[in-house]
Amino acid sequence: MxxxxxxxxxxxxxxxxxxxxxxxxxxxxGDHMDxxxxxIRRRGKFATDDVGPAFTxxxxxxxxLYGSRRTYLKKVAVADFDGICxxxxxxxxxxxxxxxxxxLLPFLMLSEGFTSxxxxxxxxxxxxxxxxxxxxxxxxxxxxxxEQKVLAEKLWAxxxxxxxxxxxxxxxxxxVKAQFIEMFGGxxxxxxxxxxxxxxxxxxxxxxxxxxxxxxxxxxxxxxHTKFGPFITSHITEISSDLEPKxxxxxxxxxxxxxxxxxxxxxxxxxxxxxxxxxxxxGHAAIYKHSMNPLYMSFFFKSALxxxxxxxxxxxxxxxxxxxxxxxxxxxxxPPMSLQNHFSAIAEQADKxxxxxxxxxxxxxxxxxxxxxxxx
Numbered sequence: 001m002x003x004x005x006x007x008x009x010x011x012x013x014x015x016x017x018x019x020x021x022x023x024x025x026x027x028x029x030g031d032h033m034d035x036x037x038x039x040i041r042r043r044g045k046f047a048t049d050d051v052g053p054a055f056t057x058x059x060x061x062x063x064x065l066y067g068s069r070r071t072y073l074k075k076v077a078v079a080d081f082d083g084i085c086x087x088x089x090x091x092x093x094x095x096x097x098x099x100x101x102x103x104l105l106p107f108l109m110l111s112e113g114f115t116s117x118x119x120x121x122x123x124x125x126x127x128x129x130x131x132x133x134x135x136x137x138x139x140x141x142x143x144x145x146x147e148q149k150v151l152a153e154k155l156w157a158x159x160x161x162x163x164x165x166x167x168x169x170x171x172x173x174x175x176v177k178a179q180f181i182e183m184f185g186g187x188x189x190x191x192x193x194x195x196x197x198x199x200x201x202x203x204x205x206x207x208x209x210x211x212x213x214x215x216x217x218x219x220x221x222x223x224x225h226t227k228f229g230p231f232i233t234s235h236i237t238e239i240s241s242d243l244e245p246k247x248x249x250x251x252x253x254x255x256x257x258x259x260x261x262x263x264x265x266x267x268x269x270x271x272x273x274x275x276x277x278x279x280x281x282x283g284h285a286a287i288y289k290h291s292m293n294p295l296y297m298s299f300f301f302k303s304a305l306x307x308x309x310x311x312x313x314x315x316x317x318x319x320x321x322x323x324x325x326x327x328x329x330x331x332x333x334x335p336p337m338s339l340q341n342h343f344s345a346i347a348e349q350a351d352k353x354x355x356x357x358x359x360x361x362x363x364x365x366x367x368x369x370x371x372x373x374x375x376x
Contacts, residue, residue: 001143006114007136009100013091015058017084022046026083027055030067033075038106038159040065040077046084054086064105066090069129071118076109090132101148104376107155107368111376113140140376151375155368162364169357176230176350180299183343189335195328198290200257202324203281204247210239216247217275220282221258224269229354230298230347231272235279248287249278255288255297256281260321267320268310268327270301286324292332293340295347300332 017024025045032042044051059065059079067075068088085091092109094102108114117138122128143151206220217235219228227236239247250256250273261267272294273279281287290297300306313326 001141001147003139004142005136006138006140007132009095009142010092010105010136011095012132012136013059013063013093015091016056017058019053019056022084024058024082024084026081027051028059028065028077028079028083028085028089029055030069030075030086030089033065033067033077036074036076036110038076038078039163040079040081043081043083052086054088055084057085057087057089057091059083059085059091062093062102064092064109066092066109068131069127071115071122071128071130074110074115076106078106088129090135098145100142101145101152103156104148104152107152107372108140108376111140111372112369113373113376114138143375147375151371155371158364158368158371162361162368165357165361165364169354169361172350172354172357176347177299177302179346180303180343181305183339184296184300184333184335185303185305187333189333191331191333193328194288194290194330194332197292197332197334198288200324200328201248201287201289202259203256203283203285203287204243205283206239206243210243211237212240214238215240216244216280217277218280218282219250219256219273219285221260221285224256224258224271224285225261225266228271229351230302231274231295231351233275235275239280239282243280247280250281250287251278251289252276253290253294255290255294255301257286257288257301257324257327258284259286259324259327260284260316260319262319264311264314264320265307267314268301268306268322270298272298286327288327292334293337293344295344296340297332299343299347305333306330 026043027046028040028043032040034041060082061079063079065077065079065085067073068090092105094100094105118130118135121134122130215238218237218239219235223236252274254273255270256273257268257270259268274294309330310322314320314322
């Protein structure tokens with residue numbers, strides 16, 4: 001094991017394409033990469049998209065892409081195709097495979113040490129960025145090559161097991177969505193507007209300074225996008241009790257709906273509150289009190305039936321919004337409560353399976369992070 005600097009063993013590859021004579025079909029933007037996900041799951045096409053002039057950097061299969069903006073997001077991905085990225089995305093490869101194993105590179109970049117260094121040396125406040133010269137100075141203990149290869153094999157094996165569990169989670173979620181459409185999407189049930197079966201109330205406007213360690217249980221709209229599934233039974237954050245007089249509360253069975261998002265699919269994302277106590281709801285969200293089964297309604301808001309209907313009401317450019325008064329105009333199928341309850345039982349059983357799978361994912365994540373941080 002020897003002490004090395006990142007720039008001594010890793011090359012910042014800067015090969016640019018002539019956009020007027022571009023042989024590449026695909027490009028990768030920052031939002032095509034997910035936090036701590038080494039796979040590129042989305043991509044854009046030059047033939048159909050309006051691609052900005054910054055997209056000139058060539059990457060090849062096997063090279064590692066790194067988002068240099070907001071590096072706390074840990075956007076590290078291994079390319080499995082050739083393409084183009086913006087000049088704000090670094091393209092990395094090992095300078096010498098006889099010294100540093102290329103397959104270990106993405107895990108090195110996910111280590112606590114590398115991430116902390118990258119964040120500490122980022123510049124700017126609104127959209128912080130890091131330079132390669134700063135990353136090049138990062139110093140760490142590099143195991144011998146034989147040890148690197150063994151470590152990389154262990155890490156990739158664990159990562160693949162994690163991916164298999166994530167695929168099972170996705171398949172289970174899709175199964176429940178398909179079951180919903182099969183039971184309720186055929187036009188066999190009477191319909192009425194969402195406004196006729198319930199009413200909407202906007203949440204309160206919370207500021208960053210309103211959040212405290214001990215106060216009123218709270219849900220804000222960002223958590224609906226990132227933390228919760230079809231239904232929730234416990235809160236994550238709390239706000240000052242001083243805000244109670246002007247706070248809007250969701251009760252058991254209510255839906256909490258995010259009415260804004262950075263994409264049209266995300267606007268009007270919902271989750272059913274099934275906790276046994278009232279929970280405060282933050283700004284950019286609405287509370288929907290209704291007379292239907294809460295899980296049935298939660299999946300309705302996630303279904304193609306709703307997503308197709310809401311498009312005419314979504315407005316905005318960079319941030320998309322749908323007003324509660326407009327949501328109320330959308331039609332919802334009204335099957336018998338017995339059928340709604342039957343679907344709810346299916347959804348709850350699926351959620352139990354997903355919860356167990358997520359525990360396995362979390363356990364594997366701990367193993368991966370332990371291997372990385374103990375050896376790199």
